[in-house]
Each structure stands twice: as C-alpha cells, then as structure tokens.
Amino acid sequence: MSQWMTLFQKEILEMWRNFKWIWVPITFILLGVSEPITSYYLPEIIKSFGGLPEGAVIDIPPPTAGAVLASGLSQYSTLGVLIIVLGTMGVIAGERKSGVAAMILVKPVSYLSYVTSKWAGSLLLVWFSLFSGYLSTWYYTGQLFEWVAFGEFLHSFVLYGLWLTVILTLTVFFSSALLSPGMAGFISLALALVVSIISGALSHLLEWSPSQLTSYASALLVTGELPEDTLLAILISILLIIVLLWLSVFLFKKKELAS
C-alpha cells in the first residue's frame, strides 16, 4: 500500500510540474461559466450587433436556471471530454515510449499498482476540475438567474463525473493497450462519440448506456426528478470502469513481458 501511495504521490507531483492542476480546472471553469453569461447577455449581444430594422422586437424568453445549468454542463461532454482524452492519452503509452515505465517496472513494483496509481491520479484531476468548473457555473447561474438547489447540483455533478470517469478509464485502457498516445486518444474519442450518438438515437433501447448519464443529469436539472433508469446506468458504468481497469492491467502486463 505504501508503495502505491509513493507512485500516486509521484503522479500528483508530476501533474504539478506540468501545470495540469492549474490549466485543466481553469479551462473547465471558463467552459462552464461562459454558458450562463452568454445566455444572460444574449439580448444585448444581439442588440449591439445591430443590422435589425427599426422597431423590430426580439422577445427571447429568459431560459430557466435549470436549463442554463444543464447547457453549461453539456459543455463538459464535448470540449471537456476532448481535454480529458488529450490530457491522459499519453499517461501510460508516453511513459512506455520514453522508457520511464521500464525504469520503474525494473523495481519490484506490481503492474496493478503502476496502472491504478496513474489512473487514480488522473481521476482526482478530472473530479477536481469538474467540481471547480461546475461549482462556478452553478454560482454564476445563481447570480444571473435563479439558484438551483444544491442537492440537485451535487446529484448532477456525480452523474457527470461518473460518465467522465468512464471516458478516462477508456483512455487509460487504450493507452496501456496500444503503443502510441495519438492512436489511444483517437480511438477513445471516436468510441466516446459513437457511443454517445448511438445511445442518444436509440435512447429507448439503451436506457442503461453509461453515456445516458449525461442526459439523465440534464433531465434532473430541467424537470427536477431523476429518470428511473438512472440506477441501472450507474451500476453499468461502475462495472465497466472496473472491467476496463482490470483489462488494462492485464494487457499491460502481457505487453511488458513480451517486449
């Protein structure tokens, strides 16, 4: 266990060195907060661009606070996912390429602790960034529109965090299974996109799909209650995370022993 903690601390320290602890949360804050601000100032933005005939009346009904928060959250499932995948795709593949992995694994370090410590480090970063970004989005929505109940905020936060964890684990999996970071990133992104599109289109058949967690979180914010399939989707996501993590340790071990 103490060995795992050492690896974990090394991971955290490394993320300080390349400023990940600063730029990823800031990016998430800017991504999320831009949503309530643009929807609040939208009438004025349209007015200032001009080009409208005299006397034209544009009446945009102000969106509800829940809808604004939900659209702020949806930023994380597009650009947020992109940043997570690009940021973690090199986490194992990069170290293997540069030979650091071999240097560490010469010592009596188990493959399990090597992979899981890397995964846990990125996990902490993702949840921390999502929390700071989403909390500021919630605060700005409260200031500019109405306050959304904190309980709903926390629930939707956990649902979204779980989906992002699935993406993260997928990226770690491909990063340990393939040699090149670019390939790992590309495949994870493509897979996340395909899964989202398919489960969005066939939402009545795939209620249990992990990517449905994002739409359940939005539904919670807009309507105020959770759809009943949420629990199943949560369980499937957790299962998927465990299986992917186990598989990445297994594949990584096999590859390392072969080379």
Add this chain to the structure above:
Amino acid sequence: MEFLEGINWGLLAPLFIVQLILLVVSLVDLSRIEKTNGPKLLWVFIIIFVNIIGPILYFVIGRRNN
C-alpha cells in the same frame, strides 16, 4: 458605449483574473520548457493573441511531454 454600462463588472472581473492566470502560467511554462511542438516564438504569439483558446492549445498540443 452605453452597452458597456449595463454589465455587472463585479461578476465578470473574476473571469478576467482567471484568464490572466492561465495566460501567465502558460507563458512561464513556455519560458522554462526546452522544446515545443513547432517554433517557440509562434507559441508566444498564439498564447498572447488567441483569447482563452491560445493557452489551452499550448498545453494540449504545444507542450512536449517527456
């Protein structure tokens, strides 16, 4: 510029500060790092002139991790 008067600066100021932090951090990192993907001077311009996206782009693709 009456359009600017309707804006609540107290709310927007933290965002500018956060953005400034991002800018400074990426410039500090750029000055320390040995090599980047592509010419270093190009990244200086991208970071300074491309609003918000510039520093993020630098961290995601400009930085060479080794």
